[in-house]
Amino acid sequence: MERTSVPPIHNVAICGGTHGNELTGVYIVREMQKQKMEKAGSVSVTTVETNPRAVAAGRRYTEMDLNRCFTDVLLSSPITESTPYEVRRAQELNAQLGPKGSAEAVDLLIDLHNTTSNMGLCLIFYSIDWITLHIYNSVPVRAIQLDIPSSKAYSLESVGKHGFAIEVGPQPNGVLRADIFNVVKEALDLTLQWLQKFSSGRNFERGTVEAYTFVKSVDYPRDSAGKATAVIHQNLQDNDFKLLRSGDPIFQTFSGDILKYEGEDLYPFFVNECAYYEKKIAFHLAQRKTYSFPPISVKND
Amino acid sequence: MERTSVPPIHNVAICGGTHGNELTGVYIVREMQKQKMEKAGSVSVTTVETNPRAVAAGRRYTEMDLNRCFTDVLLSSPITESTPYEVRRAQELNAQLGPKGSAEAVDLLIDLHNTTSNMGLCLIFYSIDWITLHIYNSVPVRAIQLDIPSSKAYSLESVGKHGFAIEVGPQPNGVLRADIFNVVKEALDLTLQWLQKFSSGRNFERGTVEAYTFVKSVDYPRDSAGKATAVIHQNLQDNDFKLLRSGDPIFQTFSGDILKYEGEDLYPFFVNECAYYEKKIAFHLAQRKTYSFPPISVKND
Structure with missing residues (x-):
């Protein structure tokens, strides 16, 4: 160059x-x-x-x-x-x-x-x-x-x-x-x-x-009235930028069930950001690129 | 008994x-x-x-x-x-x-x-x-x-x-x-x-x-207009219920000076609680009693 x-x-x-x-x-x-x-x-x-x-x-x-x-x-x-x-x-x-x-x-x-x-x-x-x-x-x-x-x-x-x-x-x-x-x-x-x-x-x-390049956002699971039915799973909480793989837990429902990630391996960020509740974003996913x-x-x- | x-x-x-x-x-x-x-x-x-x-x-x-x-x-x-x-x-x-x-x-x-x-x-x-x-x-x-x-x-x-x-x-x-x-x-x-x-x-x-028995509250240091001039020192931040001794740092001013605790040994709690900014409380202090x-x-x- x-x-x-x-x-x-x-x-x-x-x-x-x-x-x-x-x-x-x-x-x-x-x-x-x-x-x-x-x-x-x-x-x-x-x-x-x-x-x-x-x-x-x-x-x-x-x-x-x-x-x-x-x-x-x-x-x-x-x-x-x-x-x-x-x-x-x-x-x-x-x-x-x-x-x-x-x-x-x-x-x-x-x-x-x-x-x-x-x-x-x-x-x-x-x-x-x-x-x-x-x-x-x-x-x-x-x-x-x-x-x-x-x-x-x-x-x-x-x-x-x-x-x-x-x-x-x-x-x-x-x-x-x-x-x-x-x-x-x-x-x-x-x-x-x-x-x-x-x-x-x-x-x-x-x-x-x-650098991490934004790929997509993931919303909370919701009931028929649109209310969130789960919280970020504690294995994902605080683990921004740690590679998320298919099968990893991402949500815990309020009744105690665990929901898992399905999709390509990506890097989560803005995990459980307060201001994104109203934007219907539980976390973002990124690719890491050089x-x-x-x-x-x-x-x- | x-x-x-x-x-x-x-x-x-x-x-x-x-x-x-x-x-x-x-x-x-x-x-x-x-x-x-x-x-x-x-x-x-x-x-x-x-x-x-x-x-x-x-x-x-x-x-x-x-x-x-x-x-x-x-x-x-x-x-x-x-x-x-x-x-x-x-x-x-x-x-x-x-x-x-x-x-x-x-x-x-x-x-x-x-x-x-x-x-x-x-x-x-x-x-x-x-x-x-x-x-x-x-x-x-x-x-x-x-x-x-x-x-x-x-x-x-x-x-x-x-x-x-x-x-x-x-x-x-x-x-x-x-x-x-x-x-x-x-x-x-x-x-x-x-x-x-x-x-x-x-x-x-x-x-x-x-049990920890409330003794007193400590306010932020303030300027003549009443505005806080410091933040909780990082040695005190997150250290609720760890004994605070005379001479321990408690505040860092925005210009970088360190302010130290003076007084009897007591246990801090509600350190840097968000809702207490308006109540003029930086942290509470307690005695531990049996x-x-x-x-x-x-x-x-």
Whole structure:
């Protein structure tokens, strides 16, 4: 692979509170604002508490999941009296940090999330992006790739020229844990260090990374009224990213029966994520794939 | 100690959903209702989903913490248009399962709770009560005693002639875990077995149990505007019931400083409980005490 020149990263936005009850990002952003952290070397840093109304309410969102509002359709929908708060807020954020897909958009957008699932520290991104893969290669995380075209990408990080979510768990909604706060702070510090080296002209070598690519979601078993009749089996609980094979138990019904997985071997993630109950998702399944990335260096302006 | 005769337990109420986002009790009560579980031997069993409006909203409560509404003052306060939903509901429950302190009250009231703290399976009770101590001695749990007189006792279990809360964690609010569901189900099964043996005239021998007695609460450090400036230190996080000694770290400030405990050696519990952020409680501290209880048998009617 030939060395690829990549346009410089002049500015980065670090966002928290997109889901108001995921507290790591809220407190990291507030601390960076308190410390007046506006530069990392030559890279400008902007920090944004993205859904302050949901943070104040201690809820994921007030009227609609903000992190599903960044599709081209919702970002361009006319605002009327009945427009949910989060759609208005998405358009404000798009004006501040985007517009999505434009030359004015922030160079890199990092959005901080938590999960109740035992996923450790993950980067979640849409398309394969050399910057993201190089950063991932320098920070000890797992990577999850969602194969969705940019126009349909629904989450905040799609507004930046480059973007990813940092997703960390397990942490209950509404709770702040020191271990997770520290892990995210360290990942951000390493990312900013990488960006400074990249900006200063350093070459980064080729490499390969493993990433989990979303395949499908699995819902809970339900009765004729649509109510869930089972809970995640304890052998699957907390075992995100451990290969699930046909015949492995996945659910325990409330009356005590065990239901088993049938299908191809895949990797579960977002196992028993609180916010996915209403989305009818018990867990996602992924394939593990290896991605090669070229050596890169900054393209001078 | 002489054998003590204790009036029989004819009926028991098993309650869940007093906090609408603590899901173990909600799903255990619903499953018992589905199975039409109305008797355990000669003991009548009533199951109640106590705060259905909060359960539907996926919140701890809608207007006021229901489990702080069972004081004599609130149970006898006149209902007006501005009375919070939970005070009305407390009075309904008191009419159904009490009245508190009366001969008509249910013999034993068990209320099912979850915590985000790593407390395992605990029984929480007010006064020392031979029935509760004997049950605790037959079920593998920790016991927590709150030394509050009955008239000021604020939680649902104080409505029964005997009563305790089963408190289990860690489980995030809004999440149902199979391991915790199974532990609570087993504790209830063992409790109902004990009640059947007691009703059928069996003698229970004297013994001693260890219980944690509430001493005081510790708040987060705060800035001049009243905002918390720190998170529970990771050495204390998840270490409920491990002796805290002077000099042990208890908080990490958001800027990275470590704050240490000063005071007598005590046992922390409810460490980093989500619902206690608004109550300004970072953790409780307890003494461990040994309680002796007499041999008991049922007093025939």
